[in-house]
Amino acid sequence: MTASGEKKIRVVFPFFQKDGTLLLENLRWQTELDGQKEFSCLLAPEAGAHRDLVQACADEASKSYQQVEIFYYPRAPKPKWPNAPNWAFQHTARFMQRKGDAWFWMEPDCLALRSGWLTIWNERYFTAGKPIMGFIIPRMGHCNGTAIYPANFPALSRRAMTCTDVAWDGLMKAETIHLRCNWRKVKEARSS
Helix, strand or coil: CCCCCCCCCEEEEEECHHHHHHHHHHHHHHHHHCCEEEEEEEEEEECCCCHHHHHHHHHHHCCCEEEEEECCECCCCCCCCCHHHHHHHHHHHHHHHHHCCCEEECCCCCCCCCCCHHHHHHHHHHHHCCCEEEEECCCCCCEEEEEEECCCHHHHCHHHHHCCCCCHHHHCHHHHHHHEEEHHHHHHHHHC
């Protein structure tokens, strides 16, 4: 929540050393698009990421976010997909649980498409009435990992928080199907 009592999601930008430059370009695009000064973000690089790259991302993020925090999660014991992304998500989810904020997991390859995007997502999340909001993958039925999660997500999906060899976003479906809303459905309901 902000000082005015208005609820705000926090944007979480996870990244590995290899996609840090992609995140930097993403942050530059957000600055060019419109910035979002009333929101805060968390940069979540893996431990060992080059400090210069992390600092460049933090400097760019500070042009679009009112507060920028950095959380280094430990390096994954198995540094390949899906183990490394699972590890990043699990450690960051636990960190966000301690913070007590709803959060938008925004990977470096997820781009904003229009001005005001974060304000729209924030409003829809807090009016949707479900703890998880994102895009539901057609014919698969699970929520894409790039989504908004509640602070207590680790308590909602033990599978997502303990998996190693299967992607967490697909695995959480069985435990969270009743807790999620499709961003498109919220959008359609609001426009009718």
